Amino acid sequence: MNRRQLQREAVLAAEYVLADLDPEPGGRIPIFDLIEDRGIWLSFQPLDQLLGVYQRVGDVAGIAINAARPITLQRFTAAHELGHHELGHRSHLDDSRNIEAATSDPNELQAQTFAASLLMSEMSVESRLEHRGHDPDRPQLTALDVYCLSVELGVSYQAAVTQLRNLGKITAAAAQRIYKRKPLEIKQQLLGGRRPDNVRASVWRLTPADNERHLVIDVGDELAVGLPEMRSAGYEWGLHRSSGLTLVDDRYEPAASAAEPPLIGGVGTRGLTLRSHRPGHTTLELQLVQPWEGGDLADTFTLDITSTALPVSELGRGISVNQHAQLLAA
Numbered sequence: 001m002n003r004r005q006l007q008r009e010a011v012l013a014a015e016y017v018l019a020d021l022d023p024e025p026g027g028r029i030p031i032f033d034l035i036e037d038r039g040i041w042l043s044f045q046p047l048d049q050l051l052g053v054y055q056r057v058g059d060v061a062g063i064a065i066n067a068a069r070p071i072t073l074q075r076f077t078a079a080h081e082l083g084h085h086e087l088g089h090r091s092h093l094d095d096s097r098n099i100e101a102a103t104s105d106p107n108e109l110q111a112q113t114f115a116a117s118l119l120m121s122e123m124s125v126e127s128r129l130e131h132r133g134h135d136p137d138r139p140q141l142t143a144l145d146v147y148c149l150s151v152e153l154g155v156s157y158q159a160a161v162t163q164l165r166n167l168g169k170i171t172a173a174a175a176q177r178i179y180k181r182k183p184l185e186i187k188q189q190l191l192g193g194r195r196p197d198n199v200r201a202s203v204w205r206l207t208p209a210d211n212e213r214h215l216v217i218d219v220g221d222e223l224a225v226g227l228p229e230m231r232s233a234g235y236e237w238g239l240h241r242s243s244g245l246t247l248v249d250d251r252y253e254p255a256a257s258a259a260e261p262p263l264i265g266g267v268g269t270r271g272l273t274l275r276s277h278r279p280g281h282t283t284l285e286l287q288l289v290q291p292w293e294g295g296d297l298a299d300t301f302t303l304d305i306t307s308t309a310l311p312v313s314e315l316g317r318g319i320s321v322n323q324h325a326q327l328l329a330a
């Protein structure tokens with residue numbers, strides 16, 4: 001098979017898995033659940049030079065992930081190893097060249113293509129771009145747009161740039177330019193200059209268009225919610241429900257830039273940043289109210305949030321906790 005045929009086969013294998021899963025369009029793929037549901041042993045270890053391992057002995061298959069790497073890379077590695085499994089490859093030891101770099105090895109090329117197609121399928125990418133108001137066929141994407149897409153899909157910034165290029169959503173020149181931006185700088189831009197408490201955590205950009213969405217996030221992620229607020233009218237956004245989330249920043253930015261004086265009654269942006277501090281299900285509800293006793297309620301903004309943690313012990317190593325009972329019964 002030539003390169004194109006190998007990639008085509010891997011894309012089809014990913015589409016087959018997705019058809020079976022039938023995920024929410026544009027949402028994150030629950031890759032660790034997918035692996036467990038297939039009866040593959042899943043473990044998290046501080047692997048030395050390796051990012052991941054796929055082993056198959058007879059009918060028994062296992063995947064080990066390097067737990068010391070960022071969660072986005074762990075997800076991508078898991079999808080890569082699942083690719084080796086789904087495509088019928090033999091056992092593989094994968095370092096970062098196999099997972100992330102351009103390769104001529106047919107099996108690695110296929111596993112890479114499978115991982116990208118599974119976590120960032122064309123349908124998923126287009127659905128997210130449309131939600132943000134882009135033309136999905138010809139989006140004009142900035143580094144900030146690409147970063148936000150990577151967060152939504154739960155992949156690294158670099159992996160998102162590569163896949164957008166492969167899908168023809170950005171030109172080679174744009175990919176090069178966007179690739180040079182540092183994700184940490186973009187996170188700080190989203191947080192109004194503040195560094196996230198954990199520099200590895202993802203920062204979600206949320207606007208009125210996200211009202212009533214269901215989000216699957218990682219514990220430690222920061223949610224940067226920006227909502228229009230007209231202070232002169234006497235209405236302010238306030239937190240109504242936010243269990244499981246910690247408010248880490250609260251600021252107001254007037255509408256006009258320093259160059260033009262603000263208009264009376266101009267609409268500014270209220271920026272509230274919250275961090276998820278525990279796994280589980282929660283509802284975030286913000287209310288636009290007159291901040292006095294018996295004041296009017298003008299609007300609400302709600303998010304239905306599932307905050308997830310790695311299915312592993314506190315030590316960050318060992319077999320997936322969901323498989324402990326299965327292991328003891330064996």
Ligand SMILES: [Zn+2]
Nearest residue numbers: 092094098111
């Ligand atoms: Zn591999």
